[in-house]
Amino acid sequence: MAETEKGEAKETEQRMVLKITDVDPRFKYEISKIPGAEKVMLCFQCGTCTADCPIARFSDFYRPRKLIRMTQLGLKDRLLSSDVIWLCSTCFTCIDHCPQDVGIADIIRALRNLSVRERDMPVVFKELASNILKTGYAYMIPELRLKKRAEEGLPLLPKANLENVAKLFDITGLSKILEKVGT
Numbered sequence: 001m002a003e004t005e006k007g008e009a010k011e012t013e014q015r016m017v018l019k020i021t022d023v024d025p026r027f028k029y030e031i032s033k034i035p036g037a038e039k040v041m042l043c044f045q046c047g048t049c050t051a052d053c054p055i056a057r058f059s060d061f062y063r064p065r066k067l068i069r070m071t072q073l074g075l076k077d078r079l080l081s082s083d084v085i086w087l088c089s090t091c092f093t094c095i096d097h098c099p100q101d102v103g104i105a106d107i108i109r110a111l112r113n114l115s116v117r118e119r120d121m122p123v124v125f126k127e128l129a130s131n132i133l134k135t136g137y138a139y140m141i142p143e144l145r146l147k148k149r150a151e152e153g154l155p156l157l158p159k160a161n162l163e164n165v166a167k168l169f170d171i172t173g174l175s176k177i178l179e180k181v182g183t
């Protein structure tokens with residue numbers, strides 16, 4: 001095995017080792033106080049959510065069942081520092097199919113909110129939020145596309161009330177978060 005591969009294998013092995021100091025036994029209680037996440041402890045690890053999740057189908061490492069288990073075990077730092085929690089598309093298939101009525105997508109939302117509060121947010125989400133603040137749309141629509149719409153006789157896209165958007169950002173605290181993460 002090449003040195004680099006050996007190093008990577010060792011690093012992966014170290015990451016997998018679970019130390020008692022990695023566990024925060026209060027974390028499950030902290031999460032279960034968040035609206036929508038109250039039933040986190042009811043998960044009995046049947047795996048239905050992972051089996052039916054459209055993201056898990058195309059990913060080797062995104063497993064909602066595992067995220068719920070890590071939450072129950074109190075692996076707070078690993079969860080909040082992981083990019084994996086940002087992969088959920090919030091389609092709610094898992095919630096519809098869970099035999100225990102666990103709000104999986106809501107728990108993942110709670111993990112994301114905690115991650116933003118205590119750490120950071122992925123660049124792509126910062127950009128989406130910043131686009132909404134500037135234009136009212138999550139994606140910047142290129143002039144060329146707007147011109148094409150007009151040529152095809154399609155109606156103009158509605159203009160967002162940016163004053164109200166800014167107010168919403170302030171009321172929800174998103175403006176402060178964006179300032180903190182430096183968009």
Ligand code: SF4
Pocket residue numbers: 042043044045046047048049050064065068097098099100101102104
């Ligand atoms: S479907 Fe529900 S009970 Fe089954 S593993 Fe997922 S969250 Fe847990």
Ligand code: SF4
Pocket residue numbers: 049052053054055056064087088089090091092093094095104105
């Ligand atoms: S809400 Fe998220 S975790 Fe649940 S099925 Fe959809 S993508 Fe998967």
